[in-house]
Amino acid sequence: MDQYLEVFIKVVEKQNFTKAAEELHMTQPAVSQHIRTLERLVGTRLLERNNKHVRMNKAGEIVYHHAKEILALYTRMQDLVDDLAGSASGPIAIGASYTFGEYILPHIIAKLKKEYPLIKPSIIIHNTKEIIDLVNSYQLDIGIVEGYFNDPQLHSEVVSEDQMVIVASPSHPLLKKNGDLPLSALADETWILREEGSGTRQAADHFFEMHPFTPKAIMEFGSTQVIKESVEAGLGISLLSKWTIVKELTNGYIGMIRVEGLPFKREFTIVTRSVYQTKALNTFIETLKEYLNPGLIKESGEE
Structure with missing residues (x-):
């Protein structure tokens, strides 16, 4: 059949x-x-x-x-069944939302391949909603997404925190202000945000709800890289993960606006559907946790 x-x-x-x-x-x-x-x-x-x-x-x-x-x-x-007689090896189907998949996952995969060359990962990068759907339909062994999801069909575990900050062009006048600004000082700015269904957009919407705050003008893009380029060009400001802007901050391409209540923290969560996990998948999860929280892993292993 x-x-x-x-x-x-x-x-x-x-x-x-x-x-x-x-x-x-x-x-x-x-x-x-x-x-x-x-x-x-x-x-x-x-x-x-x-x-x-x-x-x-x-x-x-x-x-x-x-x-x-x-x-x-x-x-x-x-x-x-193959795991019963061997070491960590074989395929893993991994899905990740854009922030994690484009800026963090490559480093974890490089570490995994170096230490466990018999493991063969395949990777899909999509927005959070699509990754959840693929895990639910058994087309992915594991998904790493932004935020926490309480789905009765999924096994979810928060593995790390992500800090989000407001960024602008290096010539933006608000970068020269002293002290933390109230969010209301950014009311007239154009906000460049990810599309609906994205974990980064979900975090931005949650941040606005907490204050409360409603942007007057929003531009949507389906790529974090395009958003960064747009911010650098002076099209507007954005709320982005610190993981995504390391190079831009280092080179002075964009700057962080100091705002009350920031950095805003969200969570990275791993989601799986099956109760049973292969050695390869367990090894990947251990490698991921060690990369994200090296100090925590070391402390938990100490006698």
Whole structure:
């Protein structure tokens, strides 16, 4: 059954029997036979065919969604069985929201690969909502996101704090003010923020609610790098993680505006769906915690 599902997924994603056959190293008639057999087993037609493309019907969408989960669970089961006789090795599917994935995760992966070369991580960077959805559907072994999520289907653990500050162009007049400014002093500024669904945007909205404060003008971008470039160019100000602006602060490309109530702290959280974890996944989690909290890890291991 799992082979029929693998072929079905490939046909759906390639939208073409011939292209799917090439990737699967099968003949096109063999692929067609697998699809017919799966449709017979399920009891209904799954694909709509024409001369150029194939597309899922409603039944096909249901089968595709569950096929991805079934194959992910099958792979995880096999990895857990293999773990019984070996050391930390094998694949890990890791997802991370943009701040963590672009500015912190590469350093953790480099450390992991150096110490455990048999572990093979694959990485997806997306906004927080998408990462949560992929973990929930078993398409990721672990997600690292901004904020804390109390989802009954997920196992969540806060692993570190993140400090967020307000940044502006180095020529911005508010950088020259002495002392901490009230947030109301920034009421007329244009705020450059991430899109809805982003953990960074969620933190900004929460910060505004706490004070309370409503920006008069907001520009939205789907990339932290674009936001930093826009701030440097003088388009507006932003609330960003300190992790993301280390190079810019060091080189004087942007500056931090001193504001009451800052730095604003949020949390980095790891989320998993399965109760059972492979040695590779456990090793990754230990490496991540050690990188983020080296002093804490050392203290907990002392006698």
